[in-house]
Amino acid sequence: MKNIFKLIIVLLLIISPVLLSPFANHQLNSIVYADLKDDFNDNIDDQLSDLDFSNIEELIKDLTENEKSIFGDKSFLEKVVLILQGDFSDDFSSIWDMLFALFFDNILSLLPLIATIIAVSILGGMIGNLSPSKGNKSISEIVHFVIYGIIILLLSTIIVKMVTLTSDTLISIKNQITVIFPILLTLLTALGGTVSVSAYQPAMAMLSGFIIEIFTAFVLPLFLISLALNFVSNLSNSVKLDKLISFINSLFKWVIGIIFTIFTGFVSIQGIAAGAVDGLSIKTAKFTIKNSLPLVGSYISDGMFLILASSNLIKNAVGGAGLLLLLATVISPLIQIILFMLALKLMAGIIEPLGDGKIASFISSLSKSLVMLIVMIVCVSFMYLVLTGLVMCSANIL
């Protein structure tokens, strides 16, 4: 009995350090964690103060009211700090409020136009249908001519506004790309992701230069061309340019489709491969360092890891803030164009049974052409999003 007792006590004494070690480590870990967090925050603050955000701040000063309510009324640097602390959006309810206000404002401003156009075309249709001499087609044709001219006059102000809105949005996206990408690539270089940088630099230059140039100089005029052809084609019953209009539409779809597919596919594959290579090389270096140091002191003395980790977090935070800025810039024009397109379809639906068939077909093909503008903005934003997302996912050491 006594021997077994002694054996048990000796065994307990031997095992006790192992049993108690989690508690010991916990004390040590909490001290280590607090120190680590302080070091981390200091590191991040130092690096943020070295980075030059002045170009972006200039861009942000020109944000409109609507855009500010999505992005927040802060400077870019403050937004990056917020994201670093894990706070992605200050106020969801204010964003929804702004969106609803935008919706209703636009609908209210479109209503008078809709009402005018419907009234005019119904009037014209009735005059044409109920004219006393049924055999004489020329009165209805002349009436149709005049009504047509009035409608195109009414619509042209809004169409011009939509076109300038699209081109302004594309140019502001281009400015954002030219300003934010150097910072992202700098951070990527600091992390040691040289392969990724050499992959992303030409892609970014191509996006902000060539692609947006083509969109504003070639594709946007295509919309205007299809508008003019629509107008002319529906002028009389004998001359129809429908096939030419569908040629322009197909040209548009193919040009955008090819550019988009090539760019996104190429950049994604190159970026993923390059990012993996860089991530692996950085992680290998980290692994070597960690293995060489004994267990307890491995995080305290790893100053290099802290520096790289803070660069990494800053890179991801800057990418996130840039995407938020993109969202703020793009959402308002998109809503306006979409509402106008839906309003046109509504008008066409109302005019068709009551008025002239040609006016209804003009308005409905106009609304189909408006999709071009929407597709342009969405396409460019998506390419920018893909590129930024790839940069955020490359060369991550954590």
Next chain:
Amino acid sequence: MPSISTWILSIAGVICLSVLIELIMPNGQMNKYIKNIFSFVIVLVIIMPIPKLIGKQFDSSSIFNQEEIVLQEDYLYSLNISKLTAIKENIENDIILAGYDGVEVSISADIFVENIVFKTVYVNLSDLVITEEAEHKDIVEIKEEIEISVGKFINNVEVVFEG
């Protein structure tokens, strides 16, 4: 492009003209001839720019002028300085953990490039104090251990011992 707008305007103009004339035209025998002629003219106007496109030399250099992206060098240089300090501390700590106190490490490196390039590591052994864990080692073994420690953090660098 001005040529495209003139093209579209000419198509629109011809079609408007044809519509107007159809409106005004009395129903006579010349009616269908005039309609046919106008459709010919419209087709001609639509096709007109195509021969010009074929003859033109396509200049692709104006499209592909890419602007160089300038990285922020101040940030990279100050980051390189921090990295240098951090690696120096790592090496010194590692040497201390291996049991050699009082070793001074200084690194000469090229800071003003994008990624820091290490040139030589100077290790000053004049104040070397061997702690208890690493007794019974002669100077050659100590130097080898220090070289291994440096090698864990920096690859392919020359280690120069002083003192």
